[in-house]
Amino acid sequence: MRAVHFGAGNIGRGFIGLLLSRSGYTICFVDVNDKVVSLLRQRGSYTVSLATESHESVEVNGVSAINGNEVAQVIQQIASADLITTAVGVNLLGSIADVIARGIEHRIKNSLSGPLQVIACENAIHASSLLKKQVYERLSREACSKADEAVFFTNTAVDRIVPIQSHDDPLEVTVEPFYEWLIDRRGMPPGAAQIQGAGYVDQLESYIERKLFTVNTGHCCAAYLGYLNGYATIHETMADPAISIQVRQVLEETGSLLVKKHGLNLQEHTQYIQKIMSRFRNAYLSDGVVRVGRSPIRKLSPNDRLVRPALQAFQLGIEPYHLSRVIATALLFDYSSDEEAVQIQAKIKAVGIHQAAAHFTGIPIGHPVHDLIIHHYETLTQPI
Ligand SMILES: NC(=O)C1=CN([C@@H]2O[C@H](COP(=O)(O)OP(=O)(O)OC[C@H]3O[C@@H](n4cnc5c(N)ncnc54)[C@H](O)[C@@H]3O)[C@@H](O)[C@H]2O)C=CC1
Ligand SMILES: O=P(O)(O)OC[C@H]1O[C@](O)(CO)[C@@H](O)[C@@H]1O
Structure with missing residues (x-):
């Protein structure tokens, strides 16, 4: 063969x-x-x-x-x-x-x-x-x-x-x-x-969404929060209890969506989430936050790991509060060696965060999920 x-x-x-x-x-x-x-x-x-x-x-x-x-x-x-x-x-x-x-x-x-x-x-x-x-x-x-x-x-x-x-x-x-x-x-x-x-x-779609909305959503959540907090690797990031909790919260949110949409068993899915989080914590892997967060325009696109579950959750009556925060952190990923991150920052500078968020996510200004993204973006960028 x-x-x-x-x-x-x-x-x-x-x-x-x-x-x-x-x-x-x-x-x-x-x-x-x-x-x-x-x-x-x-x-x-x-x-x-x-x-x-x-x-x-x-x-x-x-x-x-x-x-x-x-x-x-x-x-x-x-x-x-x-x-x-x-x-x-x-x-x-x-x-x-x-x-x-x-x-x-x-x-x-x-x-x-x-x-x-x-x-x-x-x-x-x-x-x-x-x-x-x-x-x-x-x-x-x-x-x-x-x-x-x-x-x-x-x-x-x-x-x-x-x-x-x-x-x-x-x-x-x-x-x-x-x-x-x-x-x-x-x-x-x-x-x-x-x-x-x-x-x-x-039924591949349910498996793809289970994987994309858990492994990949959780991974980029850790990557963008790790980047914002000055960590270099996913392993280091996951050792920060405050970030680990946020990764878990976002996976519980996508989990609610997956259980509702695909009829997954909640207990089995909870174990799946635990397994994924333990994979992120693998001390023998040195995985940079900038690799996992790479290509943020692709990751923010409507069919990818952030916007797709956020909008599906919203349609099913689940508020995508934590997903919206990850979207805001992706918009804040300003790593200068990542061409897409540079483009995002240039767009925000040119047209402001409201229009830039709508442009990259496809979620129009005035949509409740757009409002949530802006809420998180403003909270994250507020001077301390
Ligand atoms: N690295 C990972 O953990 C995983 C990656 N993936 C997916 O696998 C794909 C590849 O990811 P990685 O292996 O991490 O990237 P990589 O950058 O290590 O590998 C991509 C390879 O494709 C080659 N390439 C680029 N243009 C090409 C062309 N026109 N013709 C032939 N080869 C070309 C590059 O030279 C490079 O060797 C991506 O879609 C990624 O999302 C999926 C699951 C896990
Ligand atoms: O390869 P992408 O789509 O840029 O995203 C990185 C993600 O893909 C993986 O390489 C494998 O699923 C993960 O490490 C990470 O979630």
Whole structure:
């Protein structure tokens, strides 16, 4: 079985590559980082170590790599692949859609048989459907109808914390021991092999929202509060009892929404929250608040981990008081090396917080949730 994986970064090597290799796939990584590509090519392997006391590690062997700019070679790899996976960042899916479309056209033109499965392992709701749309925009109508029969874009939810790495070996990647990879059973090619360690579910939306509104909402809550309070890492931030309480409050709020919307069992969900908070406290992971808070415009967008649960909660009669505070802290994230944080600060300066909040969240001025965001923003920025 052959897989082509776009994005040989932290999650690509530390999670997706590892599980695919264990399941018997040979993996060809496609990346635009020359150093990573040439090292993977030279060695054909890399090390994954666990963020635990014993720091156990495993070798991932039999991998190859291509630079994403070597388009003809990427197309050749897609021609013979059973599976394409991605972990490049949801906003970058458009930059790989072209070569994937060309690979699919090549398969169709040369009557290469066998189904091709495509799984976009990004932190977003229905990222594979988004990638499908971007790929189909680049295909002829005839190719689209052929692709309908042979190419299966399968939605997924991926969960494993893999921070920015700082090893002497640039390929080594340290990951937390926990992982969850859930795949929508309905999007599977008939008779396709299952990936060992992944779970296959029928109602993916509830799992994606459970993960996005708990792991990712809680994580960015810790990140933005940590940043505002001068902490460097999530672990340090979570050791501050006042912040830990606020993370818990926001997760109780999203928990009420998830229980009401998806009928989750409250007791089980409470345990899920406890597990997530203990993952954030892992002392063997050094995860910077600026990594977890990265790309605040994406995180503030209407379908992401903050605004989507806030508006859904509001619609179900739950006041998103704590979520609104996290939104306000995201608007206060002024890290100068983050391009999106810089854009947000420039917008606030240019048009004021009321309009800027409406612009980034899509929540109009005058909406009760907008009022709540402004209330928190003003409280947080009040001189002491
Ligand atoms: N790191 C984590 O803990 C988790 C990350 N994710 C998601 O996985 C995705 C990747 O995140 P990370 O691995 O943390 O980021 P990363 O920055 O470590 O890896 C992204 C990789 O994609 C490569 N890339 C960029 N443009 C490309 C292109 N056009 N073609 C091929 N490769 C390209 C980059 O060079 C980099 O190696 C994001 O969507 C993130 O939200 C999901 C769950 C966990
Ligand atoms: O990768 P993103 O979407 O920028 O957000 C960072 C988040 O993703 C993760 O990397 C993995 O879920 C978390 O560490 C964090 O919640």
